[in-house]
Amino acid sequence: MPRLVAFFAFIAFICINQKLLAQQKSNTDTQIASVFYIGENEKGYEKLVQSYDKLLFTVCDNNMDQAFEYWSILLKDIEEYALKSNLDLKGVKLWLNVFWAKNGKIDYIVFYPKPNSKNLDYDTVQDILKRFVDVYQSPIKYSTKFSHYGSAAFPVFSKSIIGTEK
DSSP states (O other): OHHHHHHHHHHHHHHHHHHHHHHHHHHHHTOOOSEEETTTSHHHHHHHHHHSOEEHHHHTTTOHHHHHHHHHHHHHHHHHHHHHTTOOOTTOEEEEEEEEOTTSBEEEEEEEEOTTSOOSOHHHHHHHHHHHHHHOBOSOOOSSOEEEEEEEESSOOSOOSSGGGO
């Protein structure tokens, strides 16, 4: 009889540990890094896409020229920030999804290098983008959070809002 009680206590211990581990895993799943690769956190990425359902195009009153201008400014600012951080992005081509807060701060950048992109350490690009997200303030503000999915090719030939013009 004591062996039977010990056996059931052991089974209960395993079940409780499994439940606690599952809860810990679900808690860490809800945390999303500010910058990550497309495909790295699919559940988190899906939540972002659903939550940031307004598009840059909508924020720009469906004006394609204005949306393109804001997108180009963002890419130019990323390029200049990378240069100041001793990383030359010339030849880098990326798929980018940017998620902005209402106040114009960037909450998340999700990216992936294109197959024809310059060969370099993209973990370094990820680190630069993380630091960029921490300091960047977009000129765009809106009543809700919003996003844009697009392509980036460096160098960018457009006006910048950071640097000497700031």
